[in-house]
Amino acid sequence: AQSVxxxxxHVSVSEGTPVLLRCNYSxxxxxxxxWYVQHPNKGLQLLLKYTSxxxxxxxxxxxxAEFKKSETSFHLTKPSAHMSDAAEYFCVVRANFGNEKLTFxxxxxxxxxx
Amino acid sequence: GAVxxxxxxxxxxxxxxxxxxxxxxxxxxxxxxxxxRQFPKQSLMLMATSNEGSKATYExxxxxxxxxxxxxxxxxxxxxxxxxxxxxxxxxxxxATQAKSRGFGNEQFFGPGTRLTVL
Numbered sequence: 001a002q003s004v005x006x007x008x009x010h011v012s013v014s015e016g017t018p019v020l021l022r023c024n025y026s027x028x029x030x031x032x033x034x035w036y037v038q039h040p041n042k043g044l045q046l047l048l049k050y051t052s053x054x055x056x057x058x059x060x061x062x063x064x065a066e067f068k069k070s071e072t073s074f075h076l077t078k079p080s081a082h083m084s085d086a087a088e089y090f091c092v093v094r095a096n097f098g099n100e101k102l103t104f105x106x107x108x109x110x111x112x113x114x
Numbered sequence: 115g116a117v118x119x120x121x122x123x124x125x126x127x128x129x130x131x132x133x134x135x136x137x138x139x140x141x142x143x144x145x146x147x148x149x150x151r152q153f154p155k156q157s158l159m160l161m162a163t164s165n166e167g168s169k170a171t172y173e174x175x176x177x178x179x180x181x182x183x184x185x186x187x188x189x190x191x192x193x194x195x196x197x198x199x200x201x202x203x204x205x206x207x208x209x210a211t212q213a214k215s216r217g218f219g220n221e222q223f224f225g226p227g228t229r230l231t232v233l
Contacts, residue, residue: 036224041205041227041229042226042227043118043120043207043224043225043226043227044158044207044209044224045224046221049221090157090158100146100163100211100222101148101160101163102148102160102222104157104158104159105157106156106157107156107157
């Protein structure tokens with residue numbers, strides 16, 4: 001069994017300040033972890049993924065995330081927020097065994113304050 | 115590469131009618147496609163997993179007779195919402211995995227979604 005908890009349903013930051021979106025996971029097997037972004041009425045775009053290689057993962061648009069097994073966390077960060085980062089962000093887990101089903105977190109809405 | 119399209123992007127229909135949504139992998143072959151639905155301001159919920167040439171596997175609570183899935187080729191899967199009712203109104207999103215890269219690290223490529231409104 002696997003699950004994802006996104007600790008904040010809504011995060012607001014000022015433009016140019018750091019972004020932190022929190023995610024904790026549980027999985028019976030060694031997991032793969034993903035962050036996706038969804039802009040209004042759009043599909044999902046992959047920001048980055050962790051698949052048992054380097055624990056610090058760099059993604060697109062300046063985002064990165066660190067896999068911490070001891071804390072079962074996979075928080076998403078960005079040093080400096082941009083207005084275009086305003087969107088919904090989903091943390092996703094997949095067990096590296098058996099099927100390819102993804103389990104989505106409930107999402108975090110990121111608002112950027114000008 | 116790895117582009118997934120959906121058609122239509124939005125549809126409005128009357129209650130009791132059926133609606134078909136297409137999901138296509140444009141530049142790769144997809145042995146597996148997934149169908150999700152997303153209610154407003156909520157997360158994606160997996161409805162079913164579709165493998166080319168075989169019957170779809172539905173998640174618990176999803177009516178297979180209401181949501182008909184056909185995966186007739188390696189580039190096309192369809193979802194038909196039969197006898198649609200207002201509670202079926204939702205955002206339906208498909209995804210696909212590439213046939214040649216099964217195993218760990220497979221990425222699902224998502225379509226842009228189809229917004230269904232049932233009046």
